[in-house]
Amino acid sequence: MKPSPIQTSAPAAFSNFMDRRGFLRQGAAFGAGLYLATSKSAVAQAENAQRTLKVGIVGCGAQGQRLLDACKDIPGLEFVAVCDIWNFNRNMVMGRFRGSASQPAQYEDIEEMLAKQKDIECVIIATPDFMHAPHTRLALKAGKSVYCEKMMANTIEAAKDMVRAQRETGGILQIGHQRHSNPRYLHLRDNVLRKAKLLGRITHCYGQWNRGVSASQALDMPKKYEIPADKLSKYGFDNAFQYRNWRFFKKYGAGPISDLGAHQIDLFNWYTGKTPVSVMAQGGVDYYDGKDGRQQYELPDNVMAMYEYKTDEGTMRAYYQVLTTSGSQGYYEKLMGIDGSVAFSESPTYNQIYREPNAQSWEPFAQGENPLVIRAADQVYNKFWEKPKPWTRPKSWLDVKKGAADARESKALENWILPVILSRPPHAPHLENFFTAVRTKNPAILNCHVEEAFRTCVTVLKCYESMQTGNKVVFKPEDFTV
């Protein structure tokens, strides 16, 4: 019988979020998965099961709300403060505490929150990118541990400031590249690639995030939810359109290549343990150009970037694209090695791993309680990419008939899947890793330390230099140091 995918889940423990019994129950469940956040995490959870962490969240928009929901999956947290300049989003978050014994205090201004709310131990930052550096510095200086969303910053200088703030304070600072704590990504990296080397030498990587055309964020909110112009200007926004669509304006964000590419370009660095030697990129404001009723954005709505890496095995090239005018094939990452390829993503739809026909058999790796790979079920394996096809090698070139395989065509690859699936909210393991580091006062266990995230930030933002000059940018070692 084929082993079925291992679900690495933990039961939700609600509270605000402090139900003691739920907390202890969940502590016991933690050893169960193949990978949770880290094995150290499970031990530390048990050791510190009595300590509740008091948390404040800054930025209550889409991502702040997702992080808060993910925290319901983590025991031992009490939210004591929520902060946002916009009462509508603050209320959205407060609604999640309805019926809870304790209610978080509400703040508009992070400085006021830090000054008044001395009991906060951890701050989660999910504000627009341009506020990450100042907010992180304020929180670290106030002695708090910080979980700050990706992209770290919209400029390299601001990202450097975050590194410096961490070094000056010695505080715990995790950046929200949540794939670093995702059990499927860890299984692939540690077991399939590094230990068993099932893909052989990886020569190419690919990543894409394709989104279809979408309207800009609406401005026609009911009057009571409008955010006054003087408040916007107090917090650095030029107008309501830019406040709502901050990602596409360089004062606040760094466009889709940063917003979405941050996750996937980061993977190239993270998996290889290297930084690239060069990048060549093209992109532009090709669609959202203000013409024919379309909205006008400032930063490129599509980018294609080619990176070159020198790994221990030789040259590796990585291609990345982000589109905002086509949702074709969604978002995923792909690694291509001489012995196999893998297409995977945070979305469980993408979970295909393929053996090259001439590579060693993978059967030995599919045995036992914790197989590295498992055979794809017939109905599953062709759902996304490599279609199995009848293949008989034509006797010669001239034998090729209409519709038959060309003699030069490669044989179809063998279809497998990865057996580890995350069945918790995607941010839960990464947040949990952060809270464990706080509880154990051990930044060494952080899965995405600020110094590592800084290198990703440079890797991504340097695309702009290439786009502006039209030239290949060759990285210098000092580009990645602070």
Ligand SMILES: NC(=O)c1ccc[n+]([C@@H]2O[C@H](COP(=O)([O-])OP(=O)(O)OC[C@H]3O[C@@H](n4cnc5c(N)ncnc54)[C@H](O)[C@@H]3O)[C@@H](O)[C@H]2O)c1
């Ligand atoms: N890790 C991920 O998968 C992921 C996914 C989406 C977004 N993000 C990141 O999360 C962050 C927020 O993105 P979002 O989609 O929630 O944006 P959003 O615009 O929906 O929310 C941002 C919120 O921050 C508030 N805000 C702005 N300035 C503030 C200030 N000075 N003080 C307090 N609050 C302030 C806004 O009012 C808004 O409620 C970004 O850095 C983004 O890159 C990460």
